[in-house]
Amino acid sequence: MGVPRADNARIDPRRLWDALMDMAAIGATPKGGVKRLTLTDVDKRGRDRFRSLCEREGLTVTVDAIGNMFATRKGRDPGRLPVLFGSHLDSQPSGGKFDGALGVIAGLEVVRTLNEAGIETDAPLILCNWTDEEGSRFGHSLMGSGVWAGVYSLPKAYALADTEGVTVESALDAIGYRGTQKAEPFPADAYFELHIEQGPILEAEDRTIGIVTGAQAQVWYDAVLTGRDSHAGTTPPSARRDALVGAARIIDLVDRMMREKGESGRGTVGQLQVLPNSRNVVPGEVRFSVEFRHPDDATLLGLAEAFPKAAQAIADENRLSLALTELFRITAQPFDASCVALVAEAARRHGMSAREIVSGAGHDAVYVARSVPTAMIFVPCKDGLSHNEEESILPDHAAAGAQVLCDAILARANRSL
């Protein structure tokens, strides 16, 4: 009998799918989705379940001050930095079964596969469940990984409150997940995150694996256009200061600026509030959101410079005043070339159809990447639909993603230094 060979580790598709459905039962909604809002009792049940499954596999589970969970499998070489992988178990209020859960449960399947085959790794492995990726309860997405990465301070995160006035700090205490470990980056060799694409590209091209090369740059604004409420029947064109007409022209501007950038451009007005919102009043005020995204920092910077001026010109032409507040701007986050190459190599080895892709959404990996070499793996989801109870993926795609995750982790954890 020889030593079990790491390159023969094969994940068990059936066991993976059953574990996904088992987690999806926690917070299951009547429409087939999941409601597992962060730091609620339902989240606690998901976390408890995850902890006991990890402990059953011999992992040591620790929790940090913001509730991030780390399940460690020892390596042969205690001097090696750990290889991290995982995602998040919290969901949107009407979320799907796979957003986040896939990355965590596939990580568990990797551990089960290694245990079953008796495969040891040189480097320790750490499976992560990041707190509050979704941001829907406390209004701040990527909270756990953001605090861990030092993007937000712990006191700032603790003080965030939900609509009932419950703070993050008290919610952590209420479910018993305010850990003793410091929430700060610890040295790690790599981080891999498997996630559903949440977009339509892989499905449209009939690809199984997205080799994620990075995440795009973003800029978000709040806009308030102010004109004057007046009677719809008696106000002639020369006297109108119609804030909604101005907003419509700015929305068109956002769309045109996006389209000028080709298929990589993203520009969206997704929220609009019209005041007084009465059919026979010329609207005097409109509040709306604006965001632009692009994989290239310089292009995004160009959009962020041009948009406020062009929007102001539209406001002036329409005799409106514009208050534009930039909420935040994040630079593009390219992933680590050597980690990305391991993902590509794994897909190639298994003959899976794959393509490089830029993440359109934010992920915990984007913050982890600030201090740890990182890559992500995408698998297709039906109609590109996510943050929706109908979110669905094929068992074969889940298995393919988990296999690529497994191969990438093993290659990294056993690489010669």
Ligand SMILES: [Zn+2]
């Ligand atoms: Zn997610």
